[in-house]
Amino acid sequence: MSIKRSLLSVPFRFCNMALIFFLLIGINAFAADPEVSDSDEAVKAGESLFNANCKTCHKLDQKFTGPALRGVSDRRDIAWIQSFVKNSQKVIQSGDPTATALFAEFNNTVMPAHQFLSDDDVMNLLSYIEFGGKEEAAATPAEGAAGAATATGGVPSEYLTIILAVLVVVLLLILIVLGLIVSVLTKYLNKQPLEEDDKEFINQKTDLKKVFRSDAFIIIITAIVIALVAKTAIDGLFSVGVQQGYQPTQPIAFSHKLHAGDKEIPCQYCHTGVEIGRSANIPSPNICMNCHMHIQNVEGKEGVSTEIQKIYDAIDNDQPIEWVRVHNLPDLAYFNHSQHVKVGQIECQTCHGPIEEMEVVGQHSALTMGWCIDCHRKTDIQTAGNEYYDKLVQLHAESKSKDALKVKDIGGLECAKCHY
Ligand code: HEC
Ligand code: HEC
Ligand code: HEC
Ligand code: HEC
Ligand code: HEC
Ligand code: HEC
Incomplete structure (x- = not known):
């Protein structure tokens, strides 16, 4: 059977x-892969994001500082676009051939990272990029036609x-x-x-x-x-980002070149935390007011400058100035300023570059794990006059090693020192 x-x-x-x-x-x-929606809602949401973050460099149907964006969801994967928009430098540095070619084509212009955008935000941006701004496109007939052709290009x-x-x-x-x-x-x-x-x-x-x-x-x-x-x-x-070169526009045109360079105001005057603790601190408007109570403009000009008026507005409205953060380690890493500045006696410029020459602050170092480790391998510890290290120095001298005591010798390469 x-x-x-x-x-x-x-x-x-x-x-x-x-x-x-x-x-x-x-x-x-x-x-x-998610699909680019043509719903009015998504297009609207995308439009305001686009105007706030992208408009200075991109047009939909015309090359500008960056490429014309309409049709981008046809020429690239959605996943690629999402990582590129969030952190283009990371994609470029990973050696992605499309990204490196594009970067070269645009004379190595750095597109700023937008890590605050969620995947949904990027999808809304794409809705606007593919389906929005049609009136503008219609004004230039040739490009309008090209735009329309790619806009219906969701067919596959x-x-x-x-x-x-x-x-x-x-x-x-x-x-x-x-x-x-x-x-x-x-x-x-x-x-x-x-x-x-x-x-x-x-x-x-x-x-x-x-x-x-x-x-x-x-x-x-x-x-x-x-x-x-x-x-x-x-x-x-x-997606833990590398943002070297990131240089966002700040709400007030505050110049380090003017304050820290020309006027030689010490860094610690404003960044009060560097010798005390983990964070360097960004100064509150009150610290600005120590001087700008009296200084209302650059020498030789009349009245209150528009930039300094913004400090007064912040004080009047009891609102903080919303500085855009430049340096940003992911939560998984622990970095402490006083350990480096006070104990290690490292100059701010070693890590942050020539800040006193910058009109606008940008991120000078990579801030990757490799960067931290590399310095810990190479850098001698400042042991002179630090009793805490006397015993260690003695032990080290007794060991066979002929090198000076380095950060790696006090556990500067241990995972748990930087990760918790
Ligand atoms: C400071 C100028 C600048 C801003 C702001 C900017 N971009 Fe870009 N973008 C560029 C440049 C330049 C390129 C070309 C690649 C390069 O040089 O890195 C580019 C490339 C792109 C690409 C790849 C295009 C392609 O053909 O593959 C996309 C997608 C993109 N940008 C989207 C955005 C979005 C979305 C925003 C806003 C959230 C934005 N960009 C903000 C300058 C900018
Ligand atoms: C008069 C006050 C003042 C002085 C002096 C000053 N800074 Fe700043 N610093 C600021 C303000 C305000 C910001 C936030 C706005 C910006 O990024 O430009 C800032 C931002 C920074 C940032 C970027 C912070 C971030 O968001 O990641 C660094 C790094 C920095 N300062 C380093 C220095 C160094 C190094 C010096 C000394 C050479 C110095 N600053 C002197 C006020 C000051
Ligand atoms: C220790 C004194 C001091 C402090 C603190 C200080 N400034 Fe200044 N600031 C100056 C001086 C001096 C000038 C230049 C005046 C000149 O050129 O005659 C200036 C100029 C400026 C200008 C240029 C004005 C213009 O019209 O171009 C801006 C903007 C400015 N400061 C913003 C700030 C902000 C924001 C803070 C707080 C984070 C701050 N300053 C803190 C002393 C200071
Ligand atoms: C050993 C490298 C190193 C040195 C030296 C250093 N910094 Fe930093 N700084 C960093 C890193 C890394 C961050 C980012 C920290 C984070 O995101 O948690 C940072 C962030 C900052 C910020 C942003 C606010 C904050 O606290 O996160 C300011 C302002 C700043 N540094 C100022 C200074 C000043 C002023 C000095 C010199 C007195 C200095 N730094 C010395 C590495 C350094
Ligand atoms: C320019 C060189 C330099 C860079 C870059 C640097 N460090 Fe350090 N780091 C030092 C020195 C020097 C010491 C030793 C200070 C001392 O004597 O305690 C140190 C000490 C430390 C310690 C304490 C180690 C221990 O065993 O007590 C930690 C944690 C640390 N660094 C984290 C970081 C992190 C995280 C980064 C990257 C974001 C970083 N460092 C980047 C030079 C550097
Ligand atoms: C001197 C400080 C330091 C030490 C020691 C260290 N890390 Fe990191 N690590 C970092 C920093 C800073 C980042 C964030 C880098 C970034 O944003 O690209 C990081 C990121 C990471 C990440 C996220 C992935 C990535 O590439 O961004 C992992 C996983 C990691 N570390 C594991 C380890 C392990 C395992 C060890 C021990 C063998 C270790 N780390 C030792 C500072 C350190």
Whole structure:
């Protein structure tokens, strides 16, 4: 009777495989690249983000400081765009060929990082980029036409959806047919004279439970889960950003060149925390007022300068000045200013560059883990006059090492010193 048994098990197998296939399609559709929405809501949200962050450098249909953006979701992957917009330098430094070519084409102009944008923000930006600003485009007919052509260029992904839908329908039909075959065969075989265990096999209850318990199913699901988790984790780590060169525009045109350079105001006068603790501190408007109570303008000019008026407004409204943060280590890393400035006696400029020459502060060093470690390998510790180190110096002198005591020798390479 084993021939009949295998006869029946073929459709059974098919049913199982079809079910697994379904699940895969479902998961796949779920994990696929998101689509750029043309809803008014998304376009509107994108427009205000665009005007606030991108407009100074980008136009939709014309090359400007950066490339014309309409059609970008056709020429690049959504994932690529998301990482590029959030931190273009990171993508360029990873050696991505598209990004490096683009960077060279635009004479190494650095597009600032926008890590405060979420994936959804970028999707809204893309909605505006692909579907917004049509009036502007219409004004320049040739480019307008090009814009319209690319704006309807979402076709391939629409096809994909249709193909997927058709596949699902076909699979459903196959499943139904197979079900029918199974029941007809079962009925037929039940009318035959059969051995006991064959009968049992034929009349077994299908199938969902079995499918869910089958090894193949469990292996596939586990694999998918592991892959998804790994991908999320890796993406998370790589989005930890490198922002060297980042130089945002500040709400007040405050010049370090003028204050720290020309007027030689010491850094600590404003950055009061550097010798005390972890954070250097950005001065509050009150500190500015120590001087700007009296100084209302640059020498030789009349009245209150518009920039200094902003300090007075902040004081009047009891509002902080919303300086844009330039340096930003991820939360996972611990850095302490006083340890470096006071104990280590390192100059601000070693890490921050020639701040006293900067009209606008930019990030001078990479601030990567490699950068920290590299310095800890090379830099001698300032032990003179520091009792805390006397014992260590003695121990080090007794050891075979001929080098001076370096940061690495006091545990400057231990993970837990910088990560908690
Ligand atoms: C300071 C100028 C500047 C600002 C602000 C700016 N960009 Fe850019 N962008 C550039 C430059 C320059 C390039 C070309 C690549 C390069 O040099 O890094 C570029 C490239 C791009 C690209 C790749 C285009 C392609 O053809 O592949 C995208 C996408 C992009 N920018 C989106 C944005 C978005 C979205 C914003 C606002 C959130 C923005 N940019 C803000 C200057 C800027
Ligand atoms: C008169 C006050 C004042 C003095 C003096 C001054 N700063 Fe600043 N500093 C500021 C203000 C305000 C900001 C925030 C706005 C900006 O980034 O320009 C700032 C920002 C910075 C930043 C970037 C902070 C961030 O957001 O990551 C660094 C680094 C810095 N200062 C270093 C120095 C160094 C080094 C000196 C001495 C050579 C110095 N500053 C002297 C007021 C001052
Ligand atoms: C220790 C004194 C001192 C402090 C503190 C100080 N400034 Fe100044 N600031 C000056 C001097 C001096 C000038 C230049 C006046 C001149 O050129 O005659 C100046 C000029 C300026 C200008 C240029 C004005 C213009 O019209 O171009 C701005 C803007 C400015 N300061 C902002 C700030 C801000 C913001 C703070 C607080 C973070 C601050 N200053 C703190 C002394 C100070
Ligand atoms: C050994 C390198 C190093 C030295 C030396 C150093 N800094 Fe920093 N500084 C950093 C790093 C790293 C950050 C970013 C810290 C973060 O994001 O937590 C930073 C951030 C800052 C900020 C932003 C606000 C903050 O506290 O996060 C200011 C302002 C600043 N430094 C000023 C100074 C001044 C002024 C000096 C000199 C007296 C100085 N730094 C010396 C590495 C250094
Ligand atoms: C320019 C060189 C330089 C750079 C860059 C630098 N450090 Fe340091 N670091 C030192 C020196 C020197 C000491 C030793 C200070 C002392 O004597 O305690 C030190 C000490 C430390 C310590 C204490 C180590 C211990 O064993 O007690 C930590 C934590 C630390 N650094 C974190 C960082 C982090 C995080 C970065 C990068 C964001 C960084 N450092 C970048 C020079 C540097
Ligand atoms: C001297 C300080 C320092 C030491 C020691 C250190 N780290 Fe880091 N680590 C950092 C800083 C700073 C960052 C953030 C770098 C960035 O933003 O690119 C970082 C980032 C990371 C990341 C995130 C991934 C990445 O590339 O950005 C991992 C994972 C990590 N460190 C693991 C370790 C391990 C494991 C050790 C011990 C072998 C260690 N770190 C020792 C300072 C340190």
